[in-house]
Structure formats: C-alpha cells, structure tokens
Amino acid sequence: MSFLVPLVSSVVAPAVELILADFHSSSTTFPTFVLSVFVLGFAVGPLLLPPLSELYGRVIVYNVTNVLFVVFTILFGLSYNEAMLLGFRFLSGFAGVATISIGPASIADIMPREKRGKAVSLWAVGTVIGPMVGPIIGGYVTEVLGWRLIFWIISIIAGLVTVVALTISRETYPPVLLERKASRRRKETGNPNYRSRLASDLGLRELVIRSIMRPSKMLILCPIVTTSCVYICVLYSIIYIFFSTFSIIFKEVYDFSTFDSGLVFIACGIGTLSGLAYLGYFSDKTLEKRVRAERLITPEDRLPFLVTVPGVLSFSLGIFVYGWGVEKHVHWIVPQVGTAMAGFGYILIFTAVQTYLIDAFEDHSASVNGANAALRGLAGALIPLGGLDLYKTLGWGWGNSLLAFIALAFAPFLWILAVYGEKIRRTQLFKSRL
Numbered sequence: 001m002s003f004l005v006p007l008v009s010s011v012v013a014p015a016v017e018l019i020l021a022d023f024h025s026s027s028t029t030f031p032t033f034v035l036s037v038f039v040l041g042f043a044v045g046p047l048l049l050p051p052l053s054e055l056y057g058r059v060i061v062y063n064v065t066n067v068l069f070v071v072f073t074i075l076f077g078l079s080y081n082e083a084m085l086l087g088f089r090f091l092s093g094f095a096g097v098a099t100i101s102i103g104p105a106s107i108a109d110i111m112p113r114e115k116r117g118k119a120v121s122l123w124a125v126g127t128v129i130g131p132m133v134g135p136i137i138g139g140y141v142t143e144v145l146g147w148r149l150i151f152w153i154i155s156i157i158a159g160l161v162t163v164v165a166l167t168i169s170r171e172t173y174p175p176v177l178l179e180r181k182a183s184r185r186r187k188e189t190g191n192p193n194y195r196s197r198l199a200s201d202l203g204l205r206e207l208v209i210r211s212i213m214r215p216s217k218m219l220i221l222c223p224i225v226t227t228s229c230v231y232i233c234v235l236y237s238i239i240y241i242f243f244s245t246f247s248i249i250f251k252e253v254y255d256f257s258t259f260d261s262g263l264v265f266i267a268c269g270i271g272t273l274s275g276l277a278y279l280g281y282f283s284d285k286t287l288e289k290r291v292r293a294e295r296l297i298t299p300e301d302r303l304p305f306l307v308t309v310p311g312v313l314s315f316s317l318g319i320f321v322y323g324w325g326v327e328k329h330v331h332w333i334v335p336q337v338g339t340a341m342a343g344f345g346y347i348l349i350f351t352a353v354q355t356y357l358i359d360a361f362e363d364h365s366a367s368v369n370g371a372n373a374a375l376r377g378l379a380g381a382l383i384p385l386g387g388l389d390l391y392k393t394l395g396w397g398w399g400n401s402l403l404a405f406i407a408l409a410f411a412p413f414l415w416i417l418a419v420y421g422e423k424i425r426r427t428q429l430f431k432s433r434l
Contacts, residue, residue: 001066001165002103002123004158005096006130007137008073009038011154012089013247014139014261015147022147023082030082035244036381037086041093043377046101050370051212053102057176058109058366059169065098066162070155077151100127101373105366108358109172113297120355121280125273128347131243132269139247139259173366214364215371224360224424227417228353229372231410233379235315235346238403240380241387242268242322242339248388249396254332267336271318271343275311278344279351282306299359299425303418307352312411315345316404323400349414356417360425 012019016034045065053061072092079085103123111119141150171177218225247261256264282304318341325334354372361368391399417424 001062001069001096001099001158001161003126003130004154004161005069005099006127007134008092008096008130008151008154009042009134010035010131010243010265011134011138011150012147013135013243014259015142015150016247018142018147019085023080023085025082033385034086034089035240036384037090038093038381039240039377040381041090041095041377042097042100043374043381045094045097046370046373046377047215048212049098050101050105050366050373051214053098053105053366054173054175054214054364057171058102058106058173059171061098061102062169063162063166065095066158066165068095070158070162073151073158074155077148077155097373097377101370102366103127104354104358104369106172108362108365109174113359116355116358118280120351120358121276124347124351124354125276128272128276128343129269132265132272132343135243135247135261135265136263139261139263143257143259214367215374218361218364218368219371219375224417224421225357225368225371227413228357229375231413232350232353232372233376234410235349235407236376237379237383238319238407239342239346240384241390241403242342244384245387245391246339249326249391250332253326253329253396256332264332264336264339268339268343271340272347274340275344275347276351278310279307279348298422299356300418300421302352302356302359303414303421305415305418307348308414308418311345311348311352312408312414313345314341315349316408316411318342318345319400319404319407323404324397326400327395327397353414356421360421 072088076088107119250256250261250264318338322335322338357368358365
C-alpha cells in the first residue's frame with residue numbers, strides 16, 4: 001500500500017483534460033486541484049491516524065484505513081461530477097495516508113537503530129516511485145481504456161493487498177503488546193494489579209485527547225520538529241509543483257502526447273532510486289562504525305555532511321537545470337537530467353530527516369512522523385495551486401530559479417540540527433508532557 005497510495009496521488013495527472021471534457025467543464029484550477037486535494041487528505045489524516053496507532057495499535061489502523069481507501073477509490077471512479085470526484089479523492093487520500101505516516105514508526109518498532117536507515121530507504125522506494133510511475137500508467141490506461149478504468153484496476157489490486165494484510169499482519173507497537181499481555185494475565189489470574197510497565201495513569205478520555213493533540217503539539221512546541229518539518233515541506237511543495245505541471249509543460253514546450261508526458265516522470269524516479277541506494281549505504285554505515293567502536297549513537301548521526309551536502313546541492317542545481325532547459329527549449333533530455341538530480345537530492349534530505357526524527361522521538365515515532373506528514377501534505381496541497389501562475393509570471397527559467405533559491409535559503413537549518421540538535425533536544429522541557 002505504501003506504493004499504491006502515492007501512485008494514486010499522481011496517476012490522474014495525464015487524464016485531467018479528459019476528465020474535464022467528460023464533465024463538460026472548463027475550470028482552470030481543476031487540473032492542479034485534482035492532484036492537490038488528494039495531498040490535502042495527506043495533511044489531515046496524519047493528525048489523527050498516527051496518534052490512534054499509538055493508542056490502539058498499528059494493525060487495526062492499517063486494516064480499517066486500507067478498507068476505506070479501497071471503497072473511496074471505487075467511488076472516485078464512479079463519480080459523475082467534479083464535487084463527487086474531489087470529495088472522494090480527498091477521502092481516499094485521508095485513508096491512504098495511514099501507511100505512509102505510520103510506516104516508519106512500524107520500522108522503528110522492529111528494527112535496531114543502526115539498521116533503520118537501510119530499512120527506511122527500502123520502505124521509501126514505494127512511496128517515492130509511486131508518484132513517478134503513476135503518470136506513466138495513467139497516461140497509457142487513459143489513452144487505451146479511459147480514465148475511470150485506472151481507478152477500478154487500482155481498487156482491485158488494493159483490495160487484494162488489503163485481504164492479504166488482514167490475514168498476515170501482526171501488531172508491533174511495544175506499549176500495546178505489553179498492555180495486551182497484562183490484560184491476559186489479569187483475566188487468567190483474576191489479579192487486577194497486573195499492569196504494563198509502559199501503561200499510562202491517565203483516564204481513557206484524557207489519553208485519547210492527549211494522543212490526538214500530540215502531533216500538533218510537537219509541531220508547534222518542539223523547535224526540532226518545527227524546523228525539520230518546515231524544511232521538508234518546502235522541498236515537498238517544490239516536488240509537487242513539478243508533478244502538477246510536468247505534463248502541461250512537456251505537452252506545451254515539447255509537444256508530447258498524453259502517454260509521452262507520463263514518461264517524463266521516469267527520470268525523477270531514477271534519481272530518487274539512486275538517492276535511496278546512496279543513503280541506505282552511507283546512513284547505516286556511519287552508525288555501524290560507531291557501534292563497533294562502542295561509541296554513543298545519537299539521532300544527529302542521521303544527518304552527516306556526506307548525505308546532507310550532496311542532497312542540498314543536487315536538489316537546487318537540478319531545479320536550475322530543469323527550469324532553464326525548458327526556458328531555452330533545449331533538447332528534452334536536459335530538463336530530464338535536472339529532474340533526476342532534483343529527485344536524487346530530495347530523497348537524500350527527506351529520508352535523512354525522517355530517520356532523524358524517528359530516532360530523536362522513538363517513543364512517539366508515529367506522532368512525529370504524523371506531524372511531518374501533515375505539514376508537508378498541507379503545503380503540497382496548497383502551494384502547487386500557484387505553480388502555473390508562477391511560471392506565467394516569471395517564466396520557466398526564473399520561476400524555477402526562485403524555487404531553487406528558496407530551497408537553498410532553508411538548507412542551513414539542516415546543518416544547525418546536525419551540529420546543535422543534541423543540545424536543543426536536551427532543553428525541551430515540554431518533552432515529558434507529550
């Protein structure tokens with residue numbers, strides 16, 4: 001599901017013109033908003049679903065949301081007007097984000113710290129490749145079978161995955177497992193004093209409220225979470241500006257067909273896969289050296305300059321190459337190289353920061369990942385709406401140059417965290433009240 005859900009976020013991109021024609025609409029905002037409203041569901045879901053997974057367990061949240069995702073995807077394919085389509089697309093994004101926002105927390109449940117970098121990198125393959133592959137599949141299926149068939153096919157595949165997950169999934173969250181064990185002991189012995197050592201003294205109502213409020217609280221009160229999430233949401237917004245305008249730009253500038261415009265996402269996918277391989281090797285290698293040397297491992301070890309510097313430079317330079325390649329109408333391979341560079345840099349920074357947050361907030365890894373997912377989802381939903389206006393005002397070259405300069409302006413925050421993150425974490429007095 002961590003592949004299918006991101007795939008659905010972009011699979012509709014090559015089909016928006018046909019959907020508009022099908023609904024007899026001439027809306028100028030619909031082509032971008034049909035992508036953004038799904039990501040808006042990505043912003044709302046993480047505020048509720050990860051806290052519930054820390055309260056009731058990962059598996060029940062996965063199973064319920066997987067079923068809802070299948071239902072809403074079917075209804076999206078059956079929509080007969082814009083309001084229905086946008087509504088069900090939002091709901092499918094809300095339900096589908098569970099696997100994305102809770103997935104890294106499940107990895108933290110079962111993997112030792114020195115092996116999480118590689119594990120998160122492998123998990124991230126689906127979340128990253130999904131949006132790249134989506135337009136390719138969408139472009140082909142739309143041309144051959146029509147846009148509705150895309151979502152019925154996805155519903156069938158997601159339904160099969162859901163059935164398998166219902167059968168084989170097992171709980172991994174330690175506090176829930178310990179509480180279930182304590183509950184069994186109370187029933188078997190009749191002794192009400194058996195309690196999990198991780199059990200809370202709070203009542204159910206207060207526990208639910210505190211759990212649901214935790215992602216927002218971390219985002220607002222914790223400088224590390226705020227800084228990290230703001231930086232990631234800037235990069236995520238830029239990537240989604242790309243996703244929402246790729247098809248339009250390559251059709252307009254290079255006269256690509258609907259199917260060909262879907263293929264332009266491949267380059268970015270190749271770049272991100274290369275970045276994941278690079279990160280998986282160097283991230284865990286740093287920690288493994290510390291373990292062998294019997295040195296203390298800190299979350300800041302997830303942000304080595306060997307990862308962050310290439311990430312920052314590759315992302316920004318890739319945006320410049322893409323923008324000016326399109327502006328000067330050079331061969332289409334040049335902007336494709338730029339998108340590959342941007343994809344390489346983005347995944348280095350995104351995955352490094354994500355594993356850093358998981359390690360820094362191990363007890364509440366789902367909530368901190370939820371805070372991250374919520375902010376980037378909100379930014380990814382709203383900011384790309386102005387993407388075409390940005391390019392119309394500044395042009396492809398200077399419009400993308402502005403995005404690159406913004407990304408560079410936020411880069412120092414990453415290095416501040418690497419150097420001073422541990423000291424900042426020690427001063428967070430509110431942490432005990434999470």
